[in-house]
Amino acid sequence: MFRRELLSIVRSNPASSGGLELVEGIEENGDITSGRAVDPATGKVYPVKNGYLDLLGSRASADNVANLTNFLPGAGPLYEPLWRVRSLTLLTGKPFPNERELEIISDLVRLDRGGRYLDLGCSAGLYTRSLAATLGDRGDVVGIDISPSMLKEAVRRARKLEATPSFTRADAENLPFADASFAGAVCGGSLNEFGDPARTLRERRRVLEPSGRVAIMGILKAKTSRGRRLQSFLSTGGVRFFEPEEVLSLLDHAGLEPDPLRTYNVVFFAGATRR
Numbered sequence: 588m589f590r591r592e593l594l595s596i597v598r599s600n601p602a603s604s605g606g607l608e609l610v611e612g613i614e615e616n617g618d619i620t621s622g623r624a625v626d627p628a629t630g631k632v633y634p635v636k637n638g639y640l641d642l643l644g645s646r647a648s649a650d651n652v653a654n655l656t657n658f659l660p661g662a663g664p665l666y667e668p669l670w671r672v673r674s675l676t677l678l679t680g681k682p683f684p685n686e687r688e689l690e691i692i693s694d695l696v697r698l699d700r701g702g703r704y705l706d707l708g709c710s711a712g713l714y715t716r717s718l719a720a721t722l723g724d725r726g727d728v729v730g731i732d733i734s735p736s737m738l739k740e741a742v743r744r745a746r747k748l749e750a751t752p753s754f755t756r757a758d759a760e761n762l763p764f765a766d767a768s769f770a771g772a773v774c775g776g777s778l779n780e781f782g783d784p785a786r787t788l789r790e791r792r793r794v795l796e797p798s799g800r801v802a803i804m805g806i807l808k809a810k811t812s813r814g815r816r817l818q819s820f821l822s823t824g825g826v827r828f829f830e831p832e833e834v835l836s837l838l839d840h841a842g843l844e845p846d847p848l849r850t851y852n853v854v855f856f857a858g859a860t861r862r
């Protein structure tokens with residue numbers, strides 16, 4: 588689903604000065620569940636299908652092996668039950684339920700201010716759903732991902748919510764939104780998988796309101812030799828791991844003022860404010 592009123596902040600290409608307009612569609616309480624939207628500046632039409640607005644069409648967009656696996660049909664349905672529910676417990680070596688992680692993210696992004704929030708590389712929508720459920724009618728949440736399988740599952744899971752988020756298939760390296768459209772942007776694990784993390788951070792800054800917030804969960808370089816061996820194997824598939832200083836420097840260079848990093852073994856949480 589995609590909230591109809593959010594079409595006005597969508598910029599399907601950098602030359603567009605206005606948003607999209609709905610050509611035809613089925614709506615439920617202001618959410619488009621299927622249909623077509625047009626960019627009046629270019630005449631290009633974008634479908635809302637399987638409950639999300641698809642701005643990438645036939646573009647495969649996966650730029651490494653790690654991303655390709657996210658395109659497999661089973662990737663979306665299996666991602667949360669097989670991996671995500673226990674991922675931080677496995678990575679930190681201590682019980683770390685999703686509830687605790689979601690609390691940290693909401694706190695770092697200052698969700699209490701309300702407004703529009705963006706989830707980059709949302710996968711099956713864990714952060715998107717949590718933000719939307721907490722915000723209720725005080726704002727809107729948009730989850731973006733390049734993987735159709737993940738987005739289909741994200742839509743399926745979010746349908747049960749009262750305050751439904753919006754989903755779009757879009758590239759975090761070229762965000763299809765007008766400048767200063769969001770109060771905050773979150774990102775869980777995706778910075779490790781983006782082809783050009785620095786670029787996604789600059790794009791995030793562009794779409795944030797002045798003093799907008801960023802909240803990121805990611806994975807640091809391992810300190811043990813076993814961890815380093817595993818990470819070096821994963822790196823061959825395109826996943827990258829960061830030193831703590833690297834995360835702070837990436838944020839700083841993107842025009843985001845970083846808070847001190849919170850670390851739990853190899854897991855980090857970073858908060859930053861748009862300068």
Ligand SMILES: C[S@@+](CC[C@H](N)C(=O)[O-])C[C@H]1O[C@@H](n2cnc3c(N)ncnc32)[C@H](O)[C@@H]1O
Pocket residue numbers: 654657671707708709710711712713714731732733734737757758759760774775776777780781782
């Ligand atoms: C580690 S998973 C994200 C997990 C999710 N945020 C969560 O907390 O459960 C990385 C996701 O980023 C997506 N992705 C990779 N490159 C992307 C890009 N350039 N733009 C948008 N999404 C991307 C992948 O399809 C994948 O679903």
